[in-house]
Amino acid sequence: MTVSRALRNDPSVSEKTRQRVLAAAAKLHYRPNLLARSLRLQQTSGTIGLIVTNLANPFYSQLALGVETAAAGAGMKVILNNTADDVDRERDIVNELAAWRIEGLIVVPASREQDHLDPARLNGIPVVLGARPPVGIDVDCVLLDDFGGATEAVQRLLTAGHRRIGFLGPPAVWTSAERLRGFRTLLADQGIEIDEQMVRCEQRDVGTAERAAREILALADPPTALFCANSRNAIGAYRAVRGTGANTVLASFDDFELADMLEVPLSVVRYDPEQIGREAARLLLDRLDSNSSVGNGQRVVLPTSIIDYPLHTPTPDMR
């Protein structure tokens, strides 16, 4: 008992014994068992669960860093989980984490099937979604302004005079669907018809994106510009444009390394994935502080910005 008090700096223990306890603990490498402490205090484990779909994607690893940073700042630990977009795995993870009595959950949901993420089913554990909105459950979420960013980027192409514009994107997770919706909405508003042959959204990687772009560029009446919903599609499109010698102009979501050195004009929508993680953690910590784990789901939408990379001139500047 005295040891317990001494190690928690309880003032009721005398300085002399406190020192003796500390010395002995150091010598024995003794550490109080925090699991037992949690159990006794009826507290949870001081941990929050983070579930992402694909940690190999820098978007999610930066999001994870944001969560870890904000959580560490509040003295919380983060349990990291990767679902590889598998809902069943997501469900298993959620259930196990709940059994470990984590304080809260930050999830990039793998699909629209989200019943297992309802705090009501999780003994009231608060849940915050990142990058994708809740479907059928009432929880906080942090989103990117995918729609706004997309319309802004496409507007750049319109301003430059383009009227035949193609779309390249990955299969429709919410984010990509919103970007496509931005593309369609703006063009419809401007009374510009979309040639559905030039809308391709099945490309997950650079290779398939390049192939799709080449097919679009080979059409009888090819587009003069392409809007790409992510960097993998943008890079694939760039390869296709360079490979075919077309002088197609590009706009895309995601800034990427060397984007300014391409032999093609490019506008990119830039944003900060780490901020999504930080905001999600903040929402979660607010819930934990206020003890209002259920209901009244907030929706935070983070802004994007645009960068124009003009055509890079291969001519070297002089030393």
Next chain:
Amino acid sequence: MTVSRALRNDPSVSEKTRQRVLAAAAKLHYRPNLLARSLRLQQTSGTIGLIVTNLANPFYSQLALGVETAAAGAGMKVILNNTADDVDRERDIVNELAAWRIEGLIVVPASREQDHLDPARLNGIPVVLGARPPVGIDVDCVLLDDFGGATEAVQRLLTAGHRRIGFLGPPAVWTSAERLRGFRTLLADQGIEIDEQMVRCEQRDVGTAERAAREILALADPPTALFCANSRNAIGAYRAVRGTGANTVLASFDDFELADMLEVPLSVVRYDPEQIGREAARLLLDRLDSNSSVGNGQRVVLPTSIIDYPLHTPTPDMR
């Protein structure tokens, strides 16, 4: 008691009551408290701690993915921690994780100060280091063949006839120091003198790398080739070469997107960061299985391979 048995599928409970228990549990969203189970079973928490220096760097996020994948496959959870290269933070994290009775620890150590990572001080919790070797402690580690990869890459430059070769790299963490050692050793073996003005290893990001490369290229007798110890330095070097119109050839560690489309010949050393994580997890799980947490530190060195990207011809191929 019957509930406890039923939920663990203990055969001694009758099928009928088992079903009743399961039904009630489902209705109430009841989950056994795994913290209490751990405490009672004198087991640890089924968790391993992962400590990396910088999760924003894809190298470490892929390593983390490897750990998570391997751990999940063995039914273990991963607590993720980021030190931002701060040893004091690393020490705090290690101590807290130990108090939570984690099963083991995988660490990318922030520095050569590693006393706090000694299992002897951690109640025998096994430790595996990733990407950097142990200093003064006897633990397993998983390394990349930094030395071999570097000599191979530089050999490419020698074979192409280069004799004046510069070096660009980040400040000397172990990995970068090994790559520099490979560079120096090979050139010394070949009797080629190194001009120390052309050896720069303070560049952490693309901007400073570009500046350093420009300074080297502006020397009275500039190098005909540059070896870069990581992708940020390679990209900086590329920008400098393109910017100054030099026809310097590049070799580097780290494959990167668009590396094949540069207007400069480039050889890259490629490797799989995820594999480091998987191997580290495997070593740790072996320790846990065999219960031999201390001593006899293994050292696993993972191979690298080389890819040559020839000069990309700006001439388009025909559609």
Next chain:
DNA sequence: TTGTAAGCGTTATCAC
């Protein structure tokens, strides 16, 4: 200032 008793939620053991 220090020690004793009880209990957090679980499970091993023994009784019924």
Next chain:
DNA sequence: GTGATAACGCTTACAA
């Protein structure tokens, strides 16, 4: 096949 009891390591409440 089921229930009672004790114990895992800790902390609150109370007693010495």
